[in-house]
Amino acid sequence: MKVSDLSVARGGVPVLSGVSFALEAGEALVLRGPNGAGKTTLLRCIAGLQAPLTGQIEGAEDRVAYGAHADGLKSMLTVRENLSFWAQVFGNVDIAQALDGYALRPLADRLAGTLSAGQKRRLGLARLLVTGRPIWVLDEPTVSLDADAVALFGSALRGHLTAGGSALMATHIDLGVDARVLDISAYRAAPDAYLGASDAAFL
Amino acid sequence: MKVSDLSVARGGVPVLSGVSFALEAGEALVLRGPNGAGKTTLLRCIAGLQAPLTGQIEGAEDRVAYGAHADGLKSMLTVRENLSFWAQVFGNVDIAQALDGYALRPLADRLAGTLSAGQKRRLGLARLLVTGRPIWVLDEPTVSLDADAVALFGSALRGHLTAGGSALMATHIDLGVDARVLDISAYRAAPDAYLGASDAAFL
Amino acid sequence: MSLWQYANPVKFLALSERVQPVLWALAAVFVSVGLLWGFFGTPDDVRQGSTVKIIYLHVPAALMAINAWFMMLVASLIWLIRRHHVSALAAKAAAPVGLVMTLIALVTGAIWGQPMWGTWWAWDPRLTSFLILFLFYLGYIALWQAVEDPDTAADLTSVLCLVGSVFAVLSRYAVQFWNQGLHQGTSIPVATGNRSVADVFFYPLVLAMIGFGLLFLALVVYRTGTEIRLRRTAALRARMNRGA
Amino acid sequence: MKALLLRDLRLALRAGGGFGLGLAFFLIVTMLVPFSVGPEAALLKAIAPGVLWLGALLACLLSLDRLLALDLEDGSLELLLTAPLPLEGALAIKALAHWLTTGLPLVLAAPFLGVMLQLAAPGHLWLLASLALGTPALSVIGMFGAALTVGIKRGGLLLSLLVLPLYIPTLIFGAEVARRGAAGLDASTPLLMLAGLTLAVVALMPFAAAAVLRMGLR
Amino acid sequence: MKALLLRDLRLALRAGGGFGLGLAFFLIVTMLVPFSVGPEAALLKAIAPGVLWLGALLACLLSLDRLLALDLEDGSLELLLTAPLPLEGALAIKALAHWLTTGLPLVLAAPFLGVMLQLAAPGHLWLLASLALGTPALSVIGMFGAALTVGIKRGGLLLSLLVLPLYIPTLIFGAEVARRGAAGLDASTPLLMLAGLTLAVVALMPFAAAAVLRMGLR
Amino acid sequence: MPELGKYAAEVLSAYGVSLLLLAALVGLTLLRGRAARRALEETEAEAGRRG
Numbered sequence A, B: 001m002k003v004s005d006l007s008v009a010r011g012g013v014p015v016l017s018g019v020s021f022a023l024e025a026g027e028a029l030v031l032r033g034p035n036g037a038g039k040t041t042l043l044r045c046i047a048g049l050q051a052p053l054t055g056q057i058e059g060a061e062d063r064v065a066y067g068a069h070a071d072g073l074k075s076m077l078t079v080r081e082n083l084s085f086w087a088q089v090f091g092n093v094d095i096a097q098a099l100d101g102y103a104l105r106p107l108a109d110r111l112a113g114t115l116s117a118g119q120k121r122r123l124g125l126a127r128l129l130v131t132g133r134p135i136w137v138l139d140e141p142t143v144s145l146d147a148d149a150v151a152l153f154g155s156a157l158r159g160h161l162t163a164g165g166s167a168l169m170a171t172h173i174d175l176g177v178d179a180r181v182l183d184i185s186a187y188r189a190a191p192d193a194y195l196g197a198s199d200a201a202f203l
Numbered sequence C: 001m002s003l004w005q006y007a008n009p010v011k012f013l014a015l016s017e018r019v020q021p022v023l024w025a026l027a028a029v030f031v032s033v034g035l036l037w038g039f040f041g042t043p044d045d046v047r048q049g050s051t052v053k054i055i056y057l058h059v060p061a062a063l064m065a066i067n068a069w070f071m072m073l074v075a076s077l078i079w080l081i082r083r084h085h086v087s088a089l090a091a092k093a094a095a096p097v098g099l100v101m102t103l104i105a106l107v108t109g110a111i112w113g114q115p116m117w118g119t120w121w122a123w124d125p126r127l128t129s130f131l132i133l134f135l136f137y138l139g140y141i142a143l144w145q146a147v148e149d150p151d152t153a154a155d156l157t158s159v160l161c162l163v164g165s166v167f168a169v170l171s172r173y174a175v176q177f178w179n180q181g182l183h184q185g186t187s188i189p190v191a192t193g194n195r196s197v198a199d200v201f202f203y204p205l206v207l208a209m210i211g212f213g214l215l216f217l218a219l220v221v222y223r224t225g226t227e228i229r230l231r232r233t234a235a236l237r238a239r240m241n242r243g244a
Numbered sequence D, E: 001m002k003a004l005l006l007r008d009l010r011l012a013l014r015a016g017g018g019f020g021l022g023l024a025f026f027l028i029v030t031m032l033v034p035f036s037v038g039p040e041a042a043l044l045k046a047i048a049p050g051v052l053w054l055g056a057l058l059a060c061l062l063s064l065d066r067l068l069a070l071d072l073e074d075g076s077l078e079l080l081l082t083a084p085l086p087l088e089g090a091l092a093i094k095a096l097a098h099w100l101t102t103g104l105p106l107v108l109a110a111p112f113l114g115v116m117l118q119l120a121a122p123g124h125l126w127l128l129a130s131l132a133l134g135t136p137a138l139s140v141i142g143m144f145g146a147a148l149t150v151g152i153k154r155g156g157l158l159l160s161l162l163v164l165p166l167y168i169p170t171l172i173f174g175a176e177v178a179r180r181g182a183a184g185l186d187a188s189t190p191l192l193m194l195a196g197l198t199l200a201v202v203a204l205m206p207f208a209a210a211a212v213l214r215m216g217l218r
Numbered sequence F: 001m002p003e004l005g006k007y008a009a010e011v012l013s014a015y016g017v018s019l020l021l022l023a024a025l026v027g028l029t030l031l032r033g034r035a036a037r038r039a040l041e042e043t044e045a046e047a048g049r050r051g
């Protein structure tokens, strides 16, 4: 996947400009930057949920599995039902690996609504394994996870990378994997940047 | 505040039993334990949101300011309005200190719904400063915060402690303050413990 | 030894295993004798013709529909005051039975209404208050199903039952104020104005009423047992998952 | 308390907050009635008082689920529970805010809609009086229903199911006042009953609502 | 696709999911009509077809906000957008699930409610036909409205406001069929128009809905 | 069979519907009860094996 000279806006205001990087197969990239720097905005854009102001994103289409701040769980479905739903949507059937990968077997028949914060997050991450998509785009994946669960995530990620996948993650804390780091505060849009944002026409 | 021989249940099942600790004025206590250990359940109980199965909590009543996983912000009110509402509810008026304490001045007139994840969390923490309550009970307070914001939280906490307050916090990550640590996995309720939980009558 | 010992689920199960055969048998005998006698062994009424036979279903069902709600009210109060699980579960178990009884009263009444009043349905106060009762049953059952935590569900439905009872009485007066109506007044269950044939209809009717009462009891005891077993299964499962 | 009232009013007035939408719904329901039952003036006149009351009731009902569910979702309900406010008072205040933003506009708009539905002239005053006296009861009863269903994921329709039967006495007395008024009859008996009902409900329901809220959030 | 349909149906059937509640609301609205307009059989008979259509429409309307809002809240809508499903198809499937859990039960229950409102005997078949043909349009149009308001916090009432005018043609034709049917007149012309409307809407609306959803979530 | 006269349809349908409803109620009750019994036995056996 390759991003070149990307500018993104949030609430009509450009947040980042000139972001360029490439993500090879088997590679992980960690985005860092202070609160409000624009990490979430950038990731949403790469996942195809909002359009960039300028610039190109190549090789991302239909290859991205997005994990947002929210986990997309139905609290009235069991852990197993939640996972198999997403597996079917992405054309897979086997959820055994995902259940094992995040130690969810003992919880498999519990309603997702009754899980603790960290258990929910584990389920949210397990969803990535059933998508079969090569590029993981994750927003603060290890929030609420304890050390063991972070280790599970680490090994799932390593498995994904050795299988030729790649990952782009925003985080403030230690992910337990070593990866290239990109500090996006360097790309902060200048306050007078226009970049064709929706309010630029009025400036 | 003093907790003695406390047992708490979630979903009708005892989760923790025999928890005892004391929290002096000026002291901070960090709860640790793996995901699903029962930290949230314990904190809710101390905040008075659910009743304990057995045991006593002394000196907590009407002295606790609770900060949950969710921040309790109204997305259609501005940062300033959110803060002054809680200030008035708790009988205070001055929100200046809270705004300064978490560097929220530049955001004061933005709607809370347009903040980034970490900015929201900062506002949620600033709410504690306007309650005027001596005991802070916090569930993973530094989630989504960057290093600067964690430092702000650290200094707010130190200020609170030196003013004679105390704090009880659950977390998986480094809070940036030194505090006594209590590992609650030691108090895990035995699978066959009855303790008068609502389902005990059926066992 | 007090009656409250049967508030213990296990004791209740043991007791219910013992009384159930008797209850079911008695219910079957009374219901079938009452209905068969009524259907085959009573003459037609002078004015109502053979439709009078509907009374052996209609009145017992109507009676039990009201009594079931009353029983739920008492059980809810016991749960709120003494927190006996069996009591809460008995209220839960009774609701669908009451709902079906209400439905039978409504349906038989409607079928009866067509020949007698020339309409399936009229907005008569008695009929209307039964419809309102039907709604209360629906809401009560829906609330039980919607709340996940069983004790919370018991609490909430109990309060709903209390508040609902107050409003049901209020509605009854409101409805009476609103429309005077066609339905016969309550009296001793004398079906017709014609006193001379009353006894002929009276005995099978009483048998059917006792039979419906026993059937209600048998169903509630059985269903309470089912609810207890479900709770116990859930409790064991939850503990096992914790152990795992 | 005052802060809570002001906050709730402000939230209702902000875009997307719900003020005026209850009113709009009322307007549209009464407007749809001629489309569905046909345009004959005599028929409309006969059903006008009833339709207006029914419309007001439905408009109230529809806005109930935001009474507490929004506060639950963003976590502020739990924080309110730990705040130094008596829960009964807080709920009463929230019901008041609901009435001010939903019931009151309905009361004020009803005469105009009455004209559209050919409501007879003497009926307007009675309609107004009955709505003014009855809608507070709707808000308070609705608060009870909202407290009952607050822990339930998207209890919206369940809430309607639970609350509607509780609305029946209010509706009967209210509509009876409006109908008798429109027919030129004396409507003071049902009006008195309506007033008594509202008073009792306003005095007692906040306690029931607080009780079930405490149970539900446990 | 099938997985999505099954999931939505399963969610609707689970406790608190909403199945049967649309029906209950329909029941209650039609029940409240006599309380508000009075118990006279002749009057009720005259307004019965219209009231039933209006009740069905409102019951549909009330369940619309859960069409997409729930998925938005827990984040699964965004995840669906990144999934390999054509959005148009996904929305059509979701509308189908909505109809199966809301519209269909309404159609089946309408005859009973017709009896309660003294609907004339020949009208029942026409009522059934008009509802069966009309309610799918209500679900699909509702999906468009839901997509339009999905980004708006608790757009529930706004959604009603936007969707109601769009429902008017369906309502007019549908109620006309039922009214003519009840009066013993020939109702095939409006029935044909209703069928045409539904077909067109079902064919085109999913595209409009997908388009506004993509815009709204940007 | 008693002579029901012109109201035969009404009386018979009243009995039919009511008995059907009662039978459905009893039937569903028994089915659910059986299922609950079985589930409990299985769970108890499993719990016994584990505990």
Ligand code: HEM
Pocket: C055, C058, C059, C062, C063, C105, C106, C107, C108, C109, C110, C111, C112, C113, C114, C116, C117, C126, C127, C128, C130, C131, C183, C184, C185, C186, C187, C188, C189, C190, C191, C192
């Ligand atoms: C759907 C319609 C109807 C409903 C909901 C209904 C409901 C009731 C109820 C609640 C009772 C009360 C029992 C009691 O007070 O002890 C009752 C009794 C009775 N009903 Fe109906 N009813 C309906 C239609 C009819 C019709 C059409 C008839 C016959 C013309 C009828 C004849 C009776 C009789 C004879 C009694 C016994 C009255 C007594 O206690 O003396 N009902 N019904």
Ligand SMILES: Nc1ncnc2c1ncn2[C@@H]1O[C@H](COP(=O)(O)OP(=O)(O)OP(=O)(O)O)[C@@H](O)[C@H]1O
Pocket: A010, A011, A012, A013, A015, A033, A034, A035, A036, A037, A038, A039, A040, A041, A042, B114, B115, B116, B117, B118, B119, B144
């Ligand atoms: N409607 C809006 N108007 C103006 N600014 C906005 C609006 N919505 C968001 N922003 C700003 O856009 C910036 C980017 O937000 P974003 O959520 O991408 O940050 P982030 O890097 O993910 O931060 P965090 O680490 O806190 O999650 C923030 O500074 C935010 O305050």
Ligand SMILES: Nc1ncnc2c1ncn2[C@@H]1O[C@H](COP(=O)(O)OP(=O)(O)OP(=O)(O)O)[C@@H](O)[C@H]1O
Pocket: A114, A115, A116, A117, A118, A119, A144, B010, B011, B012, B013, B015, B033, B034, B035, B036, B037, B038, B039, B040, B041, B042, C238
């Ligand atoms: N309805 C329920 N039935 C059974 N178990 C439940 C239910 N609800 C919660 N639990 C369990 O109770 C335990 C305690 O949960 P709690 O949220 O207190 O954990 P926590 O320590 O806060 O975890 P985290 O660090 O992930 O936030 C968890 O194992 C959870 O799965």
Ligand SMILES: [Mg+2]
Pocket: A039, A040, A041, A139, B116, B117, B118
């Ligand atoms: Mg972010």
Ligand SMILES: [Mg+2]
Pocket: A116, A117, A118, B039, B040, B041, B139
């Ligand atoms: Mg937790």
